[in-house]
Amino acid sequence: MSFVKESVNTQPIVDTVFTIVKKAKEDKLKVGEENVVDATIGSLYDEQGNLVALESMFSSLKSLDNKVLAAYAASFTGNEDFKDRVYQWVLNGNSHLPHEIIATPGGTGAVAMTIQECLDEGQSVILPEIAWGSYNLMAQMNNLNVVKYSLFEEDHFNLSSFKKACQKVMASQNKLVAVINDPCHNPTGYSMTMEEWEEVVSFLNACSKTHPVVLLNDIAYIDYAYGQKDAKKYFSVFDRISDKIAVVVAFSLSKSMTSYGLRCGAAIIMAKNQEIVQELKTVFEKDARATWSNINNGAMAAFVDVLDHHLDEYDKERMEYVDLLKERSSLFVKEANEVGLKHYPYKEGFFVTLAMDNDTRDRYHEALMAHHIYTVKVNLGIRVAVCSLSVEKIKGLAKKMKEILDTVE
Numbered sequence: 001m002s003f004v005k006e007s008v009n010t011q012p013i014v015d016t017v018f019t020i021v022k023k024a025k026e027d028k029l030k031v032g033e034e035n036v037v038d039a040t041i042g043s044l045y046d047e048q049g050n051l052v053a054l055e056s057m058f059s060s061l062k063s064l065d066n067k068v069l070a071a072y073a074a075s076f077t078g079n080e081d082f083k084d085r086v087y088q089w090v091l092n093g094n095s096h097l098p099h100e101i102i103a104t105p106g107g108t109g110a111v112a113m114t115i116q117e118c119l120d121e122g123q124s125v126i127l128p129e130i131a132w133g134s135y136n137l138m139a140q141m142n143n144l145n146v147v148k149y150s151l152f153e154e155d156h157f158n159l160s161s162f163k164k165a166c167q168k169v170m171a172s173q174n175k176l177v178a179v180i181n182d183p184c185h186n187p188t189g190y191s192m193t194m195e196e197w198e199e200v201v202s203f204l205n206a207c208s209k210t211h212p213v214v215l216l217n218d219i220a221y222i223d224y225a226y227g228q229k230d231a232k233k234y235f236s237v238f239d240r241i242s243d244k245i246a247v248v249v250a251f252s253l254s255k256s257m258t259s260y261g262l263r264c265g266a267a268i269i270m271a272k273n274q275e276i277v278q279e280l281k282t283v284f285e286k287d288a289r290a291t292w293s294n295i296n297n298g299a300m301a302a303f304v305d306v307l308d309h310h311l312d313e314y315d316k317e318r319m320e321y322v323d324l325l326k327e328r329s330s331l332f333v334k335e336a337n338e339v340g341l342k343h344y345p346y347k348e349g350f351f352v353t354l355a356m357d358n359d360t361r362d363r364y365h366e367a368l369m370a371h372h373i374y375t376v377k378v379n380l381g382i383r384v385a386v387c388s389l390s391v392e393k394i395k396g397l398a399k400k401m402k403e404i405l406d407t408v409e
């Protein structure tokens, strides 16, 4: 007898993060903080080991009138000023397509809504082979199959694998929904070049001759890209989509504003054809109303206030952390290269991922913990969260990790 619907998978989530976070915490209490390397935490931490909460964002939030914090949002799709600022901030003038914005609970809400509403049960969604775990869970909860593309061919985006995955799906269903997490891919730290985006778009244009295409671009970490405004130029390539393609850009305040717990983000729907935009907007709005109703009013108001009145302060503060991430990751990658510790092509972002098969990974992950080094297992690799590791802890870490790897290989 079951008390949940028959079609739902009742296997518990295999948690790869929180159990290891807990182990690392316990170990710190046992052997002392200074003797443990905790590379598990996926949020931005400062050099003193504290969670970063951007002053510009939180002083703005706290200065809001209580009634603003208490109120419902102005509509199920979000407040008008929030939607306007999201569009300006994210696209930065690089796109001129018809568009609509739906405020969502974090990037999660935007990604989940797209996966849930664009595919029918039994259809397939196209995902990267190494990816944020929630994509697969979203597919499972909607009874979707997953077709994966491998991310890299040598040190660049594996366009031929992406094409193969799309062709396989097109052979068996009437629509394509593909997820690309870029820039600052989680967990490899890869960012595609403009040329790679051009190739993806021109391939999808060809696919759209026979199949409607939804391209879901998850940009959760975009505001930590080294290029900053330049890193948003690739959006201009979306202006070249055919009139049978929809692009949904999933934006999140979680990282951009270090406001993970406020649960605010947005789905930016774009298409050449206004009718496609309207169809998606109508369904997404209903999905929003039926699931979370409306979005945290204070978070939306604070985002608008920061962009309108504290932009310089916010930019300055964020850039300090972009530079810090660069310092940490450059050091780790440099030392890893010196000792021959193999990692996926890293450009920018919160994580560096070591490349290995899953058997080695499992043995290695245990061996690392025996040496008080805590990391997160991902498909075909070990994720090292440089976002939460101090420069001091990173110094010499790659060499130590290579020595431990040599004992399990």
Ligand SMILES: Cc1ncc(COP(=O)(O)O)c(C=O)c1O
Pocket: 042, 105, 106, 107, 108, 109, 132, 181, 186, 218, 220, 251, 252, 253, 254, 255, 260, 264, 265
């Ligand atoms: C790749 C990726 N996409 C989306 C998200 C969504 O985060 P949130 O729902 O907090 O915005 C995350 C968070 O870890 C992520 O890593």
